Amino acid sequence: MPYRSTDTTRRKKDAKRTAMMQAAVRVFAAKGYHAATVRDIVHEADVAVGTFYFYFPDKETLFGHLFEETAAFLLQAIEQALTSRTSLPAQLEAAIQAYINVAFYEPAVVQLLLVGGMGSVPSLAERRVEYREKLIRAWQRPLLVSLERREIEPQNARRTAEALVGAYDEIVFHLLASTQTEREAQQAVGEMVQFGLRAVGYLYQAE
Amino acid sequence: MPYRSTDTTRRKKDAKRTAMMQAAVRVFAAKGYHAATVRDIVHEADVAVGTFYFYFPDKETLFGHLFEETAAFLLQAIEQALTSRTSLPAQLEAAIQAYINVAFYEPAVVQLLLVGGMGSVPSLAERRVEYREKLIRAWQRPLLVSLERREIEPQNARRTAEALVGAYDEIVFHLLASTQTEREAQQAVGEMVQFGLRAVGYLYQAE
Amino acid sequence: MPYRSTDTTRRKKDAKRTAMMQAAVRVFAAKGYHAATVRDIVHEADVAVGTFYFYFPDKETLFGHLFEETAAFLLQAIEQALTSRTSLPAQLEAAIQAYINVAFYEPAVVQLLLVGGMGSVPSLAERRVEYREKLIRAWQRPLLVSLERREIEPQNARRTAEALVGAYDEIVFHLLASTQTEREAQQAVGEMVQFGLRAVGYLYQAE
Amino acid sequence: MPYRSTDTTRRKKDAKRTAMMQAAVRVFAAKGYHAATVRDIVHEADVAVGTFYFYFPDKETLFGHLFEETAAFLLQAIEQALTSRTSLPAQLEAAIQAYINVAFYEPAVVQLLLVGGMGSVPSLAERRVEYREKLIRAWQRPLLVSLERREIEPQNARRTAEALVGAYDEIVFHLLASTQTEREAQQAVGEMVQFGLRAVGYLYQAE
């Protein structure tokens, strides 16, 4: 009987592709972009070298996909948290919580975004810049609204957004490094919210 | 400046060593640790490959020295700014100003600390962690003092320090990217100070 | 035409085989033996890779068949032209005309014989040598007859045959490169005949 | 004492470069362009892989140099033979003799020009076409002169030149294959001259 496509086959192929990407995240997170060789990845995924190139044109492209997916996922989680609340404190808390959740559920994936080590390959550096830019814009939006409402002190919202992004990344990085208990993580969320509220000069803390 | 012909390193014999280190910073900053080849460095320094290995055991060690000196220099500049003032606002301003000064005078040097791309080589990753740790501790100290003096709101000073380090790095990164005029840089310093004071919950802004 | 659905090969099952061989000639002629990948061929034939290996044991063998058929076809065309005439001028003209006809009707096929690029794979190189040998012998035969009849100057017929084969190939190669009109092609045939008659030292041109 | 350059060193480097090129010719001639791996070449030259890339950017470029040198050398030999004589028979003989000399002195080198097997790599194919073109022009020149002088029959000199080039190449190819004695080679030269004179329709054979 001839080969049947688009049935089980298609699903299987996608599954393998996904499995390989997951293997890749692990390797990238463990060794960094450069130290991770294609051989490492296929070994982790338990396939042959050729298989890698059957699914991805090259290492850089794979990393690009990975980065894109990861970044989009995190971005979406944060943006949704920010937009689904109305008060600034609630927004901050939801977004931070979302970030922490993802970070602890997929540490490797998040490490990828934080450490990068993609300084050299131009296309990756650009991607990283774009992602940071989107992240900054996401944080900036609620700030602009709050500014208008005079809920926070007058300030350069863009600059504050940059600062918050940098601040939270650094904290998450340290949290991931010193493997925390759930409890500690929750405490950190609280501290991050407090930091954020102070940093934006939130005026009605009595709320 | 670090790794420059300072008091101790001004023996004539070290002229070449210094030249190579200066060349190395430029190359590392421009291409990242991995993409920068020893050939690139010696070419930039206008010496032969062999010469490199006369002065340094290997590429990693050179980068280590470079990183160490660079980090020490920046750290010292910031620490000295923080310790030579007494009021928190003055400390913040001086430290930020110091950081910005170095960043604009030696962009390559600072880029080295920020971008790194040293994710892969373990020894380099460790060094980076150590440096961040020292930086965090440096910022933490005045916070602890101010906490004691009840000049700032109660908080986890360590966490706040992490946040400030991350925040300022992110801002400096963006400042370096969008080449600013002196005037813009000064404005950024002001904004960074304001952000810092708010973020730590500085209580007597009337001062 | 060779490898086309001829009397013997017209079983339906061979339709795919034929399609693949036709596709193969095109690809080989366009890219040369090495640069032509099996993937290129199956893509051109619009079948899957596996199918290729169902019909042919390997790439080299396919090329072998192709070469053989192509060579046999051209050889047969030329030999038949040479044997079906009696006078040397008529033989020359018919053979050249046959060669040109095939060359312009199936440029890819002829290019295959001319360019080859089969220098590396030993079995292919041998095949090429055998084909040239047969071609030379084909041209040599009428020369020997004419020598006996003293219609041409005394000469080493074998050497002359080699020369003619080389000469005509070179000309056809140039003709194919500079796509000619039918008219130009005909003129070339005339010139090739003249060259041939002179080259063999044909004595009674008045005939 | 520091390293002294441009003295013995320079000469040595050139010598090695030349040695590697000679090794390369041997390998290319034996296996063809594609089958010849860089590893084969460095093994033949008894150096390390890296050394190859120290002297040449890549295999294709090396082959290009080789081809260029070889072609230029042969071309020059033939052109000089053609221009240093005045009568057509003398020109033919000198040029053929030059060709044969080179072919027997450097068989590998000449085989390179004849077989090529460079059908795939575009840059090489182009080079080959250029070389053939120059060769054809070189043979064409004396023909045009002789045409003007009415020493040869009216004809398309370009076409005749193409034919002669193809003819002689084929003959030389066979000569190299069936290793000849000096005596046989000389006889071949005579036959080639005779063929050439007949082929161009040389009128005053009494000369």
Added chain:
DNA sequence: TATGAATGAGAATTCATTCAT
């Protein structure tokens, strides 16, 4: 028969590092 996912040997190329001069 037909498919196309999977394989892995092997090729080109890079680059940190060594060492004779």
Added chain:
DNA sequence: TATGAATGAATTCTCATTCAT
């Protein structure tokens, strides 16, 4: 000290071929 030719391990990527479905 200084040089730069030489090294070779390691990496990426290709492609003919196999095989479960």
